[in-house]
Amino acid sequence: MSTQHIVAAAAAKVSIGATGGNRVAVILRRGDILPVGVADEQLERLIDRGLIEAVEVEDAAEPDEAEDVDEGVYKGVKVPDLKAEIEKRNSDREDDAKIVPAEPGNRPQIVAALIADDNKQ
Structure with a gap:
């Protein structure tokens, strides 16, 4: 604190x-x-x-601390491929329905955004 x-x-x-x-x-x-x-x-x-x-x-988590996210089907997928998947999904969506990873937008946030989108469907 x-x-x-x-x-x-x-x-x-x-x-x-x-x-x-x-x-x-x-x-x-x-x-x-x-x-x-x-x-x-x-x-x-x-x-x-x-x-x-x-x-x-509360102090922000250290940048090198990994957030505990069960990556599921995204385990082992490279970050550029994850970003490409988000762009592909967002291409047909309205602005308010687009996937936007939380800040700072590193791997844990990208994976969490994709998993949340998977759970919506």
């Missing part, structure tokens, strides 16, 4: 950049996530004033 800060007020202005260098002001609206580069002192001040709040978020 890691901590991120979101805007709790209707709007908040933050400065991004090095303390001794050029800084850029950014206006954020309620629910926006604060960008990286906001000084710790400014974060504390904004929290004390109730303009932002800290929230705990």
Whole structure:
């Protein structure tokens, strides 16, 4: 788990950049996530004033961690062939019915999208 800060007020202005260098002001609206580069002192001040709040978020899985997907009939099929299969299936479909793998669109997400499409049919 890691901590991120979101805007709790209707709007908040933050400065991004090095303390001794050029800084850029950014206006954020309620629910926006604060960008990286906001000084710790400014974060504390904004929290004390109730303009932002800290929230705990789950860390993204490491990129080299494989997701547990039973690949079934797609086991051993190369990624370019899997992508070609998606393109073939999508060629006759409306936009809202097309297969779109989840981000980041690596092998586990491509296989999961194909398996989900198989289960629809």
